[in-house]
Amino acid sequence: MASSPAPEPASALPRRRPELRQPTLSEIFPETAMDAAAPAFALAHLDPGDGPVLWVQDRLSARESGRPFPPGLGRCELLHLQVSRPIDVLWAMEQGLGCAGLGAVIGEVWGSAPALDFTATKRLALRSEAHGVPAWLIRRAAPPELSAARERWRLSSLPARAEPDDARAPGAPLWSAELFRARWRAPGRWVAGHDPESGELALGHAVGMDEAEALRVTA
Template sequence: MSRSSMSSKPSPARVLPRTAPDPRWRPGSPVQPFHSEIFAPAGEASGAGLALALARDAMTSLAAGEGEDTRQVLWVQDRAAIRKGGRPCLAGLPQDLRHRLIHVAAATPEDALFALEEGLKCRDLACVIGEIAGNPKALSFTASRRLSLTAEKHGVRLWLVRLDAAPDLSSARMRWQARAAPSAPARWDAAAPGPATWQAELFRARTHAPGQWSLSDDAGTLRLAREPDLDTLAAPDPVHLARPTVGRSLAARIHA
């Protein structure tokens, strides 16, 4: 080593700015996952309601500045989901969706998964909503992984409602527990039903900390009715593996 190289001063290191993303989920987030799951009881329609609200929130936030997204919406149900919760009621849907809903009634979970995957390959769809009851063998981690990869490859988002199901291994990027919550009084008639409200728990996400929210559908816009519990954000639930993940999913880590 030469004397000149030993005496030369090292160049000062550049300090690059580091901006940590906000770990708290909020309605209207510009970062929207391509595959989400919502676990909910079948008898109160909270799963389908929250799935539709989250889907519309994503479509609105992603289309900001680009005009309204008027593509079709695919809704797939297996027979058990229809028996437990009924079919979507057109009169109860938001007016801008009634004329562009495509409903598929599948006989089995296998048929429902096939329809969901085929729908995710169609870029002419705004999004896909699915409802599957219980924990069928067909909805394995491999099947959920296929849905995630297909959604991400073709750019079509999926919200899969799991009716009366236990959280199992899945590659879904966001996983919610949903329950119906009391609605606030209607603005002009205190005796009338208020806006739909859900108690929603985000127990797994790639980019957000877990937490609980009270969410409501205010004239077609998803609103945050109550701030998340900071204690819940700080203390992940070990039963649900409730913590943000980086890189591969928790299920992928288990299988590794």
């Protein structure tokens, strides 16, 4: 695999938040199983004002990658549920997606799971779209098998941007975000991060695309 591109400076990130055409099911495959880029990227798509987030983990995900740390999630209100099996994650997500009071539902499943087939993901996508609740499924240590998810991403962490006021302090995070399958827009790969002024997610430097194509994809 080619090495990750050097992060662009903060000023290079456009103030453009990549919006899904409607709430639906999206999948994220971390390139390193325990990379925190995946949940950070999913949360960056959400508006805390939309309501609490139901976060469902199977036992192996919680053991290997850790539980969410609410004080580190900013203004996001979190409802955390740990279950034993991937099929339990699917059941809990489906129930949560029927609750219009939730801002989103995030599920984490470790490894390949027979229960996570095309039919199961189709049910999640349709339920998300019917009730207007975004669904994000994080697939750790798993290959991208057949799925009905409307967007499918590969995520990895990049070196953080430099902190302008203190070179020794950690800067804002950056991610390598590859959209390798999508229903409503063309695939592509970007250096993604939070816009330094608005704080919203921005797909910045487009890897392997010229400027006109990058604008068309994120519009």
